[in-house]
Every structure is written in structure tokens, then in C-alpha cells.
Amino acid sequence: MIQHVCDALAKVRESKPLVVNVTNYVVMNNTANALLAVGASPIMAHSREEMAEMMGFAGALVINIGTLDSQWLPRMIYAVEQANANGKPVVLDPVGCGASQLRTDASRQLAKLADNLIIRGNASEIIALAGESAQSKGVDALDSSDAAVNAAKALAESHNCTVVISGATDYVVNPDGVVALDNGHEMMPFVTGMGCSHTALTGAFAAVGSNEISAGIASTAILGVAGEIAAAKSAGPGSLQMNLLDAIYQLDEDTLKTRLKISVR
Amino acid sequence: MIQHVCDALAKVRESKPLVVNVTNYVVMNNTANALLAVGASPIMAHSREEMAEMMGFAGALVINIGTLDSQWLPRMIYAVEQANANGKPVVLDPVGCGASQLRTDASRQLAKLADNLIIRGNASEIIALAGESAQSKGVDALDSSDAAVNAAKALAESHNCTVVISGATDYVVNPDGVVALDNGHEMMPFVTGMGCSHTALTGAFAAVGSNEISAGIASTAILGVAGEIAAAKSAGPGSLQMNLLDAIYQLDEDTLKTRLKISVR
Amino acid sequence: MIQHVCDALAKVRESKPLVVNVTNYVVMNNTANALLAVGASPIMAHSREEMAEMMGFAGALVINIGTLDSQWLPRMIYAVEQANANGKPVVLDPVGCGASQLRTDASRQLAKLADNLIIRGNASEIIALAGESAQSKGVDALDSSDAAVNAAKALAESHNCTVVISGATDYVVNPDGVVALDNGHEMMPFVTGMGCSHTALTGAFAAVGSNEISAGIASTAILGVAGEIAAAKSAGPGSLQMNLLDAIYQLDEDTLKTRLKISVR
Numbered sequence: 129m130i131q132h133v134c135d136a137l138a139k140v141r142e143s144k145p146l147v148v149n150v151t152n153y154v155v156m157n158n159t160a161n162a163l164l165a166v167g168a169s170p171i172m173a174h175s176r177e178e179m180a181e182m183m184g185f186a187g188a189l190v191i192n193i194g195t196l197d198s199q200w201l202p203r204m205i206y207a208v209e210q211a212n213a214n215g216k217p218v219v220l221d222p223v224g225c226g227a228s229q230l231r232t233d234a235s236r237q238l239a240k241l242a243d244n245l246i247i248r249g250n251a252s253e254i255i256a257l258a259g260e261s262a263q264s265k266g267v268d269a270l271d272s273s274d275a276a277v278n279a280a281k282a283l284a285e286s287h288n289c290t291v292v293i294s295g296a297t298d299y300v301v302n303p304d305g306v307v308a309l310d311n312g313h314e315m316m317p318f319v320t321g322m323g324c325s326h327t328a329l330t331g332a333f334a335a336v337g338s339n340e341i342s343a344g345i346a347s348t349a350i351l352g353v354a355g356e357i358a359a360a361k362s363a364g365p366g367s368l369q370m371n372l373l374d375a376i377y378q379l380d381e382d383t384l385k386t387r388l389k390i391s392v393r
Numbered sequence: 394m395i396q397h398v399c400d401a402l403a404k405v406r407e408s409k410p411l412v413v414n415v416t417n418y419v420v421m422n423n424t425a426n427a428l429l430a431v432g433a434s435p436i437m438a439h440s441r442e443e444m445a446e447m448m449g450f451a452g453a454l455v456i457n458i459g460t461l462d463s464q465w466l467p468r469m470i471y472a473v474e475q476a477n478a479n480g481k482p483v484v485l486d487p488v489g490c491g492a493s494q495l496r497t498d499a500s501r502q503l504a505k506l507a508d509n510l511i512i513r514g515n516a517s518e519i520i521a522l523a524g525e526s527a528q529s530k531g532v533d534a535l536d537s538s539d540a541a542v543n544a545a546k547a548l549a550e551s552h553n554c555t556v557v558i559s560g561a562t563d564y565v566v567n568p569d570g571v572v573a574l575d576n577g578h579e580m581m582p583f584v585t586g587m588g589c590s591h592t593a594l595t596g597a598f599a600a601v602g603s604n605e606i607s608a609g610i611a612s613t614a615i616l617g618v619a620g621e622i623a624a625a626k627s628a629g630p631g632s633l634q635m636n637l638l639d640a641i642y643q644l645d646e647d648t649l650k651t652r653l654k655i656s657v658r
Numbered sequence: 659m660i661q662h663v664c665d666a667l668a669k670v671r672e673s674k675p676l677v678v679n680v681t682n683y684v685v686m687n688n689t690a691n692a693l694l695a696v697g698a699s700p701i702m703a704h705s706r707e708e709m710a711e712m713m714g715f716a717g718a719l720v721i722n723i724g725t726l727d728s729q730w731l732p733r734m735i736y737a738v739e740q741a742n743a744n745g746k747p748v749v750l751d752p753v754g755c756g757a758s759q760l761r762t763d764a765s766r767q768l769a770k771l772a773d774n775l776i777i778r779g780n781a782s783e784i785i786a787l788a789g790e791s792a793q794s795k796g797v798d799a800l801d802s803s804d805a806a807v808n809a810a811k812a813l814a815e816s817h818n819c820t821v822v823i824s825g826a827t828d829y830v831v832n833p834d835g836v837v838a839l840d841n842g843h844e845m846m847p848f849v850t851g852m853g854c855s856h857t858a859l860t861g862a863f864a865a866v867g868s869n870e871i872s873a874g875i876a877s878t879a880i881l882g883v884a885g886e887i888a889a890a891k892s893a894g895p896g897s898l899q900m901n902l903l904d905a906i907y908q909l910d911e912d913t914l915k916t917r918l919k920i921s922v923r
Contacts, residue, residue, distance in 0.1 A: 154421040154437050156684040156725075160850035165895055170850065171754070172684050175727035178758035195421075197440035224436070228443035318642065320425035320435065364639030365430055374894025377848065419686040419702050460686075462705035489701070493708035583907065585690035585700065629904030630695055 129307070129345060130388050134381040136333050136346040141167035145187035145335035149328060150174045150207045152194025152223065155321030158369070159190075159328035165376040166350065168332035174203045183210035187335025190328050193234055194223035201234055208241045217334040217343070218242035221327035222249050226256025245289035246340050248327040248347075251276035254293050258282045273297065277306060277393075290340035292330060292348055294323050299393075300344040307345055310389035311352025313359035319369045326351050329376075345390070353387045354379055394572070394610060395653050399646040401598050401611040406432035410452035410600035414593060415439045415472045417459025417488065420586030423634070424455075424593035430641040431615065433597035439468045448475035452600025455593050458499055459488035466499055473506045482599040482608070483507035486592035487514050491521025510554035511605050513592040513612075516541035519558050523547045538562065542571060542658075555605035557595060557613055559588050564658075565609040572610055575654035576617025578624035584634045591616050594641075610655070618652045619644055659837070659875060660918050664911040666863050666876040671697035675717035675865035679858060680704045680737045682724025682753065685851030688899070689720075689858035695906040696880065698862035704733045713740035717865025720858050723764055724753035731764055738771045747864040747873070748772035751857035752779050756786025775819035776870050778857040778877075781806035784823050788812045803827065807836060807923075820870035822860060822878055824853050829923075830874040837875055840919035841882025843889035849899045856881050859906075875920070883917045884909055 146169045151159060156172050163170035173182055183189060189211040191204050211218045220242065222235035235257050239247060249257065251272050258279035273295065280291035280301035293299040298309040316322045329351055333343035357379075358371035411434045416424060421437050428435035438447055448454060454476040456469050476483045485507065487500035500522050504512060514522065516537050523544035538560065545556035545566035558564040563574040581587045594616055598608035622644075623636035676699045681689060686702050693700035703712055713719060719741040721734050741748050750772065752765035765787050769777060779787065781802050788809035803825065810821035810831035823829040828839040846852045859881055863873035887909075888901035 152437075153418055153683055154425055157422060157687060157850060160684055161895060161899075164848045164850055171757070172682075172725055173754075173758075174725065175760060177728065178726075178760040181758045195437055195439065196443075198442065224438075227436070228438075228446045230440060230443040318429045320422060320429055362639075364642035365426060366635035366638030366642075369426075369638075370635055370896035370900055373896030373899075374892075377894035377896075417702075418683055419690055422687060460702055460704065461708075463707065489703075492701075493703075493711045495705060495708040583694045585687060585694055627904075629907035630691060631900035631903030631907075634691075634903075635900055 129390055130385055132342055133346045133349045133388065134384055136336065136338050136342060137350060137379070139336045140332050143336055144169050145332060146171060146185060147188050147190060147328065147331040147335050148173055148182050148186040148207070149190045149192070150204050151190060151192035151324065154194055155192070155324040158321040159324050161373050162325040162376065163328050163332055165373045166329055166332055168335065174200070176203060176206045179207050179210050183207070183214045183216055186216060188217045188219065188331040190219045190331040191238055192221040192223060192324055192327060193231060194221070194324065196231060196234055204238060205241065208238060212243045217244040217246065217340065219246045219248060219327055219331045219334060221324055222247065222253050222257050223324070225249065225253040232256055239287055244340065245287055246292065246330055246334060246344055247283060247289060248292040248294065248323070248330055250294050250323060254283070254291060255279045277301060290344045292326070292344040294326055298348045298352060300341055300348060302341045306393040308391050308393050309348050309352055311349065311356050311387065313356045315359050315362065315365060315368055316355050318365035349384065349388050349390065350376065350379060353384055356387070394655055395650055397607055398611045398614045398653065399649055401601065401603050401607060402615060402644065404601045405597050408601055409434050410597060411436060411450060412453050412455060412593065412596040412600050413438055413447050413451040413472070414455045414457070415469050416455060416457035416589065419459055420457070420589040423586040424589050426638055427590040427641065428593050428597055430638045431594055431597050433600065439465070441468060441471045444472050444475050448472070448479045448481055451481065453482045453484065453596040455484045455596040456503055457486040457488060457589055457592060458496060459589065461496060461499055469503060470506065473503055477508045482509040482511065482605065484511045484513060484592055484596045484599060486589055487512065487518050487522050488589070490514065490518040497521055504552055509605065510552055511557065511595055511599060511609055512548060512554060513557040513559065513588070513595055515559050515588060519548070519556060520544045542566060555609045557591070557609040559591055563613045563617060565606055565613060567606045571658040573656050573658050574613045574617055576614065576621050576652065578621045580624050580627065580630060580633055581620050583630035614649065614653050614655065615641065615644060618649055621652070659920055660915055662872055663876045663879045663918065664914055666866065666868050666872060667880060667909070669866045670862050673866055674699045675862060676701060676715060677718050677720060677858065677861040677865050678703055678712050678716040678737070679720045679722070680734050681720060681722035681854065684724055685854040688851040689854050691903050692855040692906065693858050693862055695903045696859055696862055698865065704730070706733060706736045709737050710740050713737070713744045713746055716746065718747045718749065718861040720749045720861040721768055722751040722753060722854055722857060723761060724854065726761060726764055734768060735771065738768060742773045747774040747776065747870065749776045749778060749857055749861045749864060751854055752777065752783050752787050753854070755779065755783040762786055769817055774870065775817055776822065776860055776864060776874055777813060777819060778822040778824065778853070778860055780824050780853060784813070784821060785809045807831060820874045822856070822874040824856055828878045828882060830871055830878060832871040836923040838921050838923050839878045839882055841879070841886050841917065843886045845889050845892065845895060845898055846885050848895035879914065879918050879920065880906065880909060883914055886917070
């Protein structure tokens with residue numbers, strides 16, 4: 129699996145895939161910079177007057193509901209429809225799913241709509257997104273990680289998709305199994321939009337034709353390894369944000385192979 | 394007062410209060426990061442479809458009119474109404490009040506509406522917000538600081554609120570008196586959104602149940618001390634922005650006690 | 659020409675011109691910070707309820723279509739009309755012109771509307787903006803730089819404006835000639851919004867009464883020199899973004915005179 133991650137990174141840097149982002153106001157700058165740092169070409173666009181054209185030549189669509197409202201939701205629905213029409217993968221970030229009915233409903237609607245779907249969220253978002261379908265498996269849950277992985281399995285089966293769960297340990301789940309990654313650093317949640325960058329990076333790997341689980345593993349591996357390299361140099365979250373972009377930009381195959389902690393569960 | 398600031402910081406870090414921000418496009422990332430660095434939990438949200446829910450579990454509401462338009466103003470009014478309905482404090486940043494009729498009118502409307510109000514602005518915004526009610530006291534004004542403090546006193550009395558004035562010397566004014574704080578650095582105004590971060594941090598302290606004047610003092614103290622620590626390490630405003638987040642994150646009680654310059658006027 | 663650049667920088671720092679920006683969500687923070695670092699005073703505003711007032715006291719208008727939609731376009735048109743009514747220069751950034759019909763049409767409409775116009779884009783945007791009028795000159799094009807300069811010449815003549823082309827070599831083109839600048843660094847395109855900052859800085863120089871070609875030369879010179887100073891200290895695009903703001907803030911006349919590579923073509 130480690131070699132697959134290295135190959136995927138090389139492919140992104142070589143082919144500079146276009147990733148269309150319909151995302152939130154808070155993180156647009158960060159996620160565009162994360163995509164540039166990894167070698168991809170970000171487009172932040174949302175107008176229905178250009179989305180069909182854009183999804184024609186883009187490699188993937190990233191949808192992030194972080195600052196959702198009644199104007200943005202129809203744009204996101206239309207963008208997913210255009211991704212479907214062009215056979216392009218959709219990476220969905222259900223920011224705050226469970227924190228309001230608006231976000232829970234919108235996340236479910238968008239997840240149901242996308243043909244080729246990767247979902248990236250934290251444990252509580254994934255659990256809320258899965259809702260009752262996950263609770264039926266919840267009897268086995270020992271802690272929130274177990275509950276989230278069970279919710280992700282339910283989503284992966286019902287939507288035939290890949291689910292990436294961010295946390296102290298990250299999980300990438302699809303209908304065939306679970307992969308766990310143990311990189312990253314505890315300071316990362318003190319930078320806003322770190323999860324959103326995770327989602328955007330997943331779009332870069334999906335855009336170069338990695339299958340859904342490989343894209344999720346590659347972005348998780350690269351953000352985790354770059355994040356722990358950056359955190360070691362950082363006095364706080366301000367410098368972490370800066371050093372993270374440098375670390376993604378500089379990341380090489382040897383560093384990935386030395387540091388990546390990945391296992392099949 | 395210094396011990397109160399230290400206790401308030403400890404309380405924010407321990408209880409991680411949720412602060413809902415209806416703010417401007419320019420600073421959303423900065424103010425979310427400032428809230429994370431101090432230990433709070435930011436939510437940047439504006440939709441009327443979720444604001445009632447959010448104000449039910451949030452600790453405070455921050456309203457910032459920096460990129461106001463006819464779509465955002467009704468959202469802000471609705472958010473203040475929900476804060477009132479839930480008994481939550483509102484921190485208002487009247488960005489550009491006085492620079493256009495739209496901003497002056499909106500600032501006054503929002504200030505009048507909020508039940509538990511803290512206003513944070515620079516001298517010219519506070520003077521413009523107070524308008525004629527301040528000018529009646531203006532005969533005593535010796536310089537712009539005096540004029541701003543007089544305007545703040547008028548606002549504090551008419552709205553039964555606390556007013557925080559940012560400047561070379563910062564002032565926190567309520568109906569009972571004036572506190573002056575003398576930290577900070579002259580490079581800080583070269584970073585966009587520094588005042589907006591000041592406002593957001595005030596929301597974090599209001600959210601943990603500090604009374605209005607204590608919340609204003611705590612945020613002013615912490616931004617001022619962290620700002621001067623950060624500026625000492627910074628070659629310019631780019632590094633200042635980064636170092637400021639690190640300094641807020643690292644700030645401890647001893648540093649606050651050693652550096653804080655605060656006095657009752 | 660080098661002394662003109664130094665004088666223009668001194669004038670911006672002395673007079674702190676107000677620059678109104680109707681720009682995109684991704685770069686609002688960066689471009690505000692670039693304007694502050696160079697000594698100007700940015701206002702990010704877009705509401706038609708305040709634009710007439712703002713263009714009354716602002717020195718220049720910056721229009722950037724990076725996250726265009728059907729709500730933003732009328733705001734941009736109205737802002738240009740108010741700039742015209744007040745005799746203020748307009749700097750247009752046709753982000754993504756050529757990538758969608760929406761962007762191409764909007765760029766052409768805005769360029770046609772502005773009375774005192776500077777256009778700042780990359781080669782492909784300038785070529786797309788010029789469209790057929792440039793292709794008639796395209797027979798002489800030897801590479802994309804030549805094609806872009808030819809397109810810029812066509813635009814400069816048809817719109818009686820100045821055109822700034824960003825690239826490995828930057829060009830400033832007006833009806834009277836072409837100036838080439840050879841500063842900058844290959845890492846700069848890995849930071850999102852670098853071109854948008856170029857556009858915003860052009861607004862600062864236009865706002866202090868530099869004629870259009872002088873404003874374009876000054877901003878290009880300063881971003882290029884500051885960018886190469888910053889890149890020399892930067893391990894990647896994260897630190898480059900930070901160091902760039904520091905370098906703009908610190909830039910002095912001696913450094914400009916030593917480093918600036920400028921020639922008339």
C-alpha cells in the first residue's frame with residue numbers, strides 16, 4: 129500500500145489534475161493552497177452558469193458544506209449532477225453533520241446523489257450521517273472510533289462508497305474492508321480547516337484515477353505524514369499551518385516510506 | 394484584575410466554549426484560528442435555517458459587518474434575535490461604521506437589538522456608532538482617544554453594554570467605569586482582521602460566563618500580550634499573523650502577570 | 659523607470675490610499691494583507707448600497723472575478739460605473755477568462771465598461787480576453803509569451819488601457835510600448851492568489867495618481883522583487899506566502915535598485 133501512495137503522489141505532481149471545489153468561505157484559501165502544494169490545480173467555483181463546462185474538463189469535484197445556506201445547497205446539488213453526468217468522482221465533506229438539521233439533511237441528500245462518492249469527515253459527522261443505519265450495528269461499538277467505523281461501514285455499503293474518518297487514528301473504509309493510518313499530530317485540530325484540506329487532497333488523488341479507497345488512503349497518508357513533520361517544527365497552530373504546506377510541497381518517497389504507519393484492520 | 398484574566402483563560406481552555414460567528418469573508422479563517430488558539434470552539438454559520446438550533450447550544454454570538462450586504466443583514470438580525478431568545482451574549486464588531494450610511498445604520502440597528510451586548514471597534518467606529526449622543530459629551534474631548542472613550546461611555550449607558558476600543562491604548566468601558574490596557578504593538582494594524590480577532594476572542598470569554606466587562610478585559614489583555622510577544626519575533630506582518638496564533642496558544646499565567654499593563658481610569 | 663518605482667512606493671506609504679476591492683472569496687485575506695504591507699488601506703466591500711459613497715473617497719477600484727456568480731456580476735458592474743462616475747481608475751483581474759463562457763463574457767463586459775482601465779492577468783487569460791482581435795495579430799506569435807503580448811497590444815489599443823501579464827517574465831503593455839520585468843521566483847505560482855495580490859497592488863499605485871502604465875510597472879516590480887527575496891528564505895509555499903508580506907513591508911529603495919530587472923521591449 130505504501131508504494132501505491134508514493135505512485136499516486138508522483139502521478140498528481142506529473143499530471144497536475146484540475147479539482148473543482150464548491151466549498152466554504154472559511155477554508156477556501158487553505159484548501160486551494162493544499163491542492164497547489166501537493167501538485168494539483170484547484171478551481172474554486174460555484175456558479176451554475178459555468179459548472180457544466182468546468183466538470184467537463186476537471187478531474188474531480190469537492191463539495192464542502194461548512195458555510196451552507198439556501199443559496200449554496202442548490203449549487204452543490206447541481207455540481208454533483210454535473211459530476212455524475214461527466215463520470216467524475218465526488219468527495220463530500222459533511223462539515224457539522226449532526227450539529228443542525230440543515231447540515232444533516234443536506235449531507236444525506238448530497239451523499240445519496242453522487243454516483244462515485246468518497247466521504248471525508250470526523251467521527252461525529254460520520255456517525256450522524258449514517259444515522260439509524262449505523263445504530264443497528266452500534267451494539268458492537270466499544271468507543272467512538274468503533275462507532276464511527278461501524279457507521280462508515282454502513283455508509284460504504286448503502287452508498288457503495290469509500291469513507292475516510294479523521295481522528296487520532298484515521299480510518300479509510302469501503303465495502304471490502306478497513307485500513308487504519310496512525311500518523312498526524314495532536315496539534316492539527318487547532319488549525320481551522322485541517323479536515324477540509326484532507327477532503328480537498330482526497331479530490332486530487334481521485335482526479336488522477338485512483339480508485340476511491342486508494343484516493344482516501346493517499347490523502348490521509350500524505351496529510352498525516354506532512355502534518356507530523358510540520359508539527360515537529362511548529363511552536364503553535366500558526367506556524368503549523370505554514371509548515372504543513374511546506375511539508376506537503378517537499379514530501380518525498382523516502383520520507384513517506386520511513387514514516388507511514390498503515391495497517392489493514 | 395490580572396488574576397481574573399488568568400482565570401478566564403483557564404476557563405476557556407478547560408470548557409472549550411462554542412462561539413457562533415456571523416462574520417465577514419475576509420477574516421473568517423483568522424478569527425476561527427484565533428478562537429482555536431485560545432482554546433474555544435468556533436462555528437462559522439449564518440443560515441437562518443440552523444441559527445435557532447446553533448444558538449441553543451452555543452455560548453455566545455459574534456456579529457461582524459465587515460462585508461455587509463442586503464443578504465447578510467437579515468441573517469445578522471435573525472442571529473441576534475436567537476441569541477436574545479436563548480439568553481446568550483452578543484459581541485458586535487461595527488466594521489467601517491461611519492464609512493457608509495449602510496454600515497452606520499446596520500451597526501446601530503444591531504446594537505439596539507441585542508439584549509446582552511459587548512461592542513468592539515476602533516475609535517472612529519465607536520464615535521460614529523454613538524453619533525449625536527456622544528457629541529453632547531464631546532466638549533471635553535482633548536484628542537481622539539478622549540472622544541472615543543466619551544462615545545463609549547454614551548453607548549455603555551444608552552445600551553447598558555460594555556464597549557471595547559482598540560488602539561495604541563485599548564479601553565474597556567461600561568456604565569461603571571473605564572479600564573485602560575497598554576499592551577500590543579504598532580505593527581498589529583498591518584495585519585488585516587486583527588480587530589476582528591479581538592472581537593472573536595471577546596466572544597470566547599463571554600461564552601464562559603464572564604460578565605461583559607470581564608470578557609472585554611480578558612480578550613484585550615490576551616491579544617495585547619500575545620501581540621507584543623509575536624511582534625518581537627516578526628520581521629513583518631506576514632510573520633506577525635503566524636506568530637500571534639502561536640503566542641495565543643502558548644500564553645501562560647506567568648507571562649500574562651509579567652507583561653500585562655492594565656489600570657482603572 | 660527604477661526611480662519612478664521607488665517614488666511610487668514612497669508615495670503609497672506616505673498617503674496610504676484607500677483601495678476598494680470587489681474580489682473573490684479565496685484571496686480576500688491575502689490581497690487585503692498585501693495592500694496593508696505595501697502601505698495602502700484596503701476596503702473589501704461589494705454592496706450596491708454603499709458603493710457610490712465608497713468610490714467617492716477611495717483612490718481606485720479593484721475588480722476580481724475569481725468566484726463569480728450571477729449575484730456578484732451586477733455588483734461588479736455597478737462598482738465600475740461608480741468608479742467611472744468619480745473618475746477613479748479600475749484594475750480588472752479576469753481570473754479564469756477562457757475557462758468558462760461566464761468568465762470570458764464577464765471579463766469582456768467589465769473591460770469594455772471601465773473608463774480608466776488596467777488589466778492584470780496571466781498569458782492565457784489575456785489571450786482569451788482579447789479573443790479574435792488578438793488572433794489577427796497572432797501570426798507573429800512565436801510562443802505563448804509572444805501571443806500574450808500581442809493579445810495585450812490589441813487590448814491596449816481597443817480599450818486604451820494598460821495590460822499587465824504575469825509570468826516567468828512579466829510584461830506591462832500600453833498603446834505606446836512594452837516593458838518587460840524579470841524578477842520573481844518559480845515557487846510563486848504554488849501560492850494561491852499571487853496574481854490577485856499583483857492586481858490589488860496595482861490598485862494601490864493607481865490610487866496615488868500614477869498613470870496606468872506606471873502603476874502596472876510599480877506593482878510588478880515590487881511583487882517580483884519581494885517575491886524573489888521571500889522565496890530565497892522559504893522552504894515551500896506556506897512560508898513563501900508569509901515571507902512575501904514581510905518582504906513587501908520591508909522593501910526599501912536600495913534593494914529595489916539593486917535587484918530590479920526591467921527593460922523596454
